Amino acid sequence: MRKCRLVFEKTGRAKYISHLDLMHTMERIFVRAGVDIVHTQGFNPHPYMVFALPLSVCTESVCELVDVQIEDDESFDEIPERLNEKSPEGIKFKKAYEPLTKFKDIAYIDAEGRFEYDGRVSENLLDKLSNFFKKDEIVIKKKTKKGIKDTDIKPGITDIIFEKADDNTVLVKARVTAQNPTTNPDLIATALRELEPDVAPDFSEFMRMAMVFEDGKKFS
Amino acid sequence: MDARLKRILPKVQKPARYVGGEYNQTIKDLSHVDTRIAFCFPDTYEIGMSNLGMRILCGVFNNMDGVWCERVFSPWGDMEDEMRKAGIPLYALESGDPVKDFDIVAFSIGYEMAYTTILNMLDLAGIPLRAADRGEEDPLVIAGGTCCYNAEPIADFFDLFILGEGEEVDPEVVELYRRCRAEGISKKDFLIKAAGIGGVYVPSLYDVEYNDDGTVKSYTPKCGAPERITKRIIKDFNNSYFPDKIIVPSTEIVHDRVVLELFRGCIRGCRFCQAGYVYRPVRPRDSGILIDQGIKLLQDSGYEEITLSSLSTSDYKQLPALCDGILDWCENKKTSLSLPSLRADNFSMSIMERVQKVRKSGLTFAPEAGSQRLRDAINKNVTEEDLLNSCRIAFEGGWNSVKLYFMLGLPTETDEDVVAIAELARKVLWVWKNHSPNKSRGVKITVSTSCFIPKPLSPFQWAGQVSMEEYKRRVKLLRESLKSKAIVYNWHDPETSVIEAVLARGDRKMSKAIETVWRNGGKLDSWSEYFSFQRWMDAFHECGTDVEFFTTRQRGKEEVFPWDISDVGVRKDFLWNEYVKSGQSQLSPDCRVRCTGCGANCLLDGGVCDA
Structure with missing residues (x-):
């Protein structure tokens, strides 16, 4: 075998x-x-x-x-x-x-998301989004086994950029930590809904694009 | 995928059941399709996908050139709420297209408690509920399944019903539909023609008259419709269609395995059992064919479990050969054969021992009644000796858990019969004490009782159901008689049984009450999360339905029943004779010992059934 x-x-x-x-x-x-x-x-x-x-x-x-x-x-x-x-x-x-290679050496996940805004996309929106994720900490309520806990997701988001796709859609490209802690890219939208509802999307979905080593090379 | 659907799916439980895309789903090129059928199962995906009949009939339809049959199930409440909020109508899984746009909407109805779900699904599809309110542009709404033998309570909602087995008659109806549509014939005229197909019941072609006491006076056919509708059967069961590819759900369903159908009909004649009469005559499928079908399906599906289905698997003559054939193939593979509950006799036990080499999980027996007298009255040909002997073999073989199923409220039942259930359970416990090789692990004997529901077209169709209070009194009596810690007693709530009893023997006037229940929020009534006894009772009250008229009332020999227009082969005078014999606790032999002349053999060419 x-x-x-x-x-x-x-x-x-x-x-x-x-x-x-x-x-x-x-x-x-x-x-x-x-x-x-x-x-x-x-x-x-x-x-x-x-x-x-x-x-x-x-x-x-x-x-x-x-x-x-x-x-x-x-x-x-x-x-x-x-x-x-x-x-x-x-x-x-x-x-x-x-x-x-070993799975434990996967450090990051590259994910791409679609944020749907139902006709609300503007340059202003893109700036607001970028600025939001430049903050030092982004503390959201996260459900854990022991109840709801305040969690800072900022360290989990290594890179994030926003691009306008059309009048309804913003593309999100993010690199998040894969392990310790695992950061679910959905939390990017969750954080907006919780902390910056004005710029939160009406619908969001993500796709995992690549798994990445600590040094930035693609994991395989 | 519909953009609105994409938005709601992340909000609901188990979204995989709402999207289709499973292995072996049928996708057809719409440019080669002229007739689209939405096969609707009025329950959840997990229940509906476990239904063998649906798998067979979807296959039959999809084998027709130009016909595309897709699956539709009822959403759970959370999904329904989201769909209604988003304005998404009920859609078919394969294409995602709205059910309203299909040509034919076909329901499979095997359980009375699904009636409100049917209405909910029609409404969610945006199709008018009542046949009379639907126009030429609406789909043809049809149904099949065991409930259609007494279709009267839901007759107003359907254009036509198909009685009996659908493999042959369903395509006949679809072909007629296509011809009529091509010739521009109206729905009404199509239905008149359809009534000429054997097994097709078009309720709008019958005028019903009632007597002053509320019983049926007469059914008068119009426009050449037949006096009675004779159910259809597959005469050559060996060569009838069986799918060689099955859809493999990507999410767990209730019966998540390959199923083989051994035979149709039953030789036993248990008097409480509707299925035992309406599926006659007995027609087996050859074990060689079944082994081939089983191996093909296991290979094609990737399932690692296979099981056998019929009304009484122990009565399949070639059961040893079938089990050997399947087990031989399973050797050195991870595939296993699991058996349904078998009769409590020696033959069955030797089969069980051979098959279930590894897991000694629970055994289930259904003596149905505690005393021999009552078992004789219901014609359940199981003796106490058989049962205890089977339990002894099981305990000796290392089993340490037995489930015993009984009904309370069977016709002629006395307090002695109820207490006899406790005595029987104690005897089973005694057998364990005397024969278990390893008593340190303990034993668990579970006694379950349900409330008997008299069903149409069984010998007990004349019998009254016991009242809820009386059922509860008998439950209490039994509970007080069962004292051992090793015996666990579960009893089913009688509330569903009462509603099911009303619907099972209901008449055409009942559609108003069913619609009222639905309008007041009723749906998925087979689920305790949704069932509300009060909602049903309120609706019956509002619509003037006398519940006891349908449940506890004892019927007379001459009464005309709403389902007398259904001819299932078994004659009414035969059923009456069986009913009389039950009152005298007199047994009838099974069909192999001696033909009792029920009449079902007349459905076969040559009139000889294989009992």
């Missing part, structure tokens, strides 16, 4: 599949494609599948990573195509290879 890292997309209607459901869905994709993967031993064997960073529901991604273990005679080149033939709409495997 050998390790196999898969890069896959989760876009379109598939973005509504929760992480738990995604694990079941993946398991079935492998069975359908006839790609045997190692299962845990024990009373209730389940496939050995390690996801780099769980993706929250309603968020798209073009850079998801999952590690599995495959038979030695499987060819990395063929696996993505075989899996794609058996995948539901919106889940697309792009690459399979032997992993040489």
Whole structure:
């Protein structure tokens, strides 16, 4: 058996599949494609599948990573195509290879968002948005297991820029910390809704574009 | 995807159930589609996607050239609220297109408590509820499923009903619809023609008259509609359609596995069971075909569990061969075969032992009644000896939890019969004490009771339901008789049973009350989160529906029932005879011991059923 890292997309209607459901869905994709993967031993064997960073529901991604273990005679080149033939709409495997890095070394996530303003986009708005994220701290209420807690999300947002797409839409490009702490890019919109409601979007959605090392190189 | 939909989905629970896109969904090119069918299941995605009938019939429709059948389920309340706020009408999962724009809206109705959900879905789709209020531009609204054998309470909401199994008749109706539309024939004239198709019931073509006491006097057909509608069946069950590809949901559903259908009909003749009569005659599918279907579906779906479905799986003659065939294939794979609850007899136990090698989870038996006398009266051919013997084998095999299901309020039930349930449970406990190899783990015996609901087209269609107070008294009596800590007693609330009983034997006048319940907020009534007994009782009161007339009233032999227009093959005089025998606690043999001449065999060419 050998390790196999898969890069896959989760876009379109598939973005509504929760992480738990995604694990079941993946398991079935492998069975359908006839790609045997190692299962845990024990009373209730389940496939050995390690996801780099769980993706929250309603968020798209073009850079998801999952590690599995495959038979030695499987060819990395063929696996993505075989899996794609058996995948539901919106889940697309792009690459399979032997992993040489560890998920714990993923430092940042590059995410792109669409902020919809229903006709309220102006230069003024872009300035207000940029200025808001230049503040030293951005403290929002965050639900934790122990109740609602004040959290400063500013350290989690490494870079952020706003661009006008059209009269209704602002594009957001952000680099957020991937681990310790994990920063969900949705918090960017949450912070606006809580602290600067005037410039908060009427609707926001994000897509993960890339996972990044500490030194800024793309993780693979 | 609709931009408004995109905005509301992040706000609702489990959005994956509202978007489609699953593996094996059917997408067709609209330029090659002339007829669009919205197959509506009046419950949530998780329930509806677990329904085998829906999977079969969607496949049948999609096999037709030029026809595209899509799935529609009821949203949960949070999603419905968001949809209404955003002005999003009910839509089909595959295309996301509004149901209102479809040609045919087809409901599958298997449970009376779904009636308000049907109305809610029609309203959410923007389709007028009543057939009489719909015009030529509105979709044709049709229904099938077991509830249609007494379609009267919901007759005013539908253009037509299909009685029986849909594999053959459904395409006949669709083809007629296409021909009539091409020729510019009106909906009314289409319906007159449709009434000529065997199994099709067009309620608007019947005038109903009532007697002064509220019972039915007569049904008079118009425009050449038949006197009675004979249900359709698949005569050659071996060669009938079964999907070779199934949609695999991307989110968990209730029955998340491959299902094989072993046979239709039932040989048993339990007198309380509607299904045991309306699905006759018995028609099995060959085990070789089933094994092939099972393997194909497992390979294609990626499911790692397969199960068997029928009204009484123990009665499938080729069960050992079928289990062997599936288990052989499962060998060295992670795939498992799980069995539904089986009859409490030796044969079943040996099968169970073979199949469930690993997990010794709970066993379920349904003796239905506590005493032998009452089991005889309901024709449940299970003896105490059978049951205790099965429990002994199970306990010896390492099982340590048994569930026992009973009904309270069965016709002829006395206090002695109720107390006998407690005695039976104690005997099961005694068997465990004497035969369990490992008593340190303890045992859990669960006794559950529900309130009996007399159903149309079963021998108990003449019987009165016990009142709620009486059911509660019997529950109390049983609870006081069950004292052991090892025995847990659960009883179902009788409130739903009363409403279900009214609807099951309801007549055409009832549509007003059902609509009133919906207007007052009723929907998803099979869910305790939504069911309100008071809302139903208020509506019945407001609409002048006498609840006891439908529930506790004992019917006379000569009474004309609203469902007498449905011919399911089994004759009314046969059912009456069975009812009389139940009063004398007299058994009827199962169909394999001796044919009791119910009449259902006449639905087959040559008239011989495979019992």
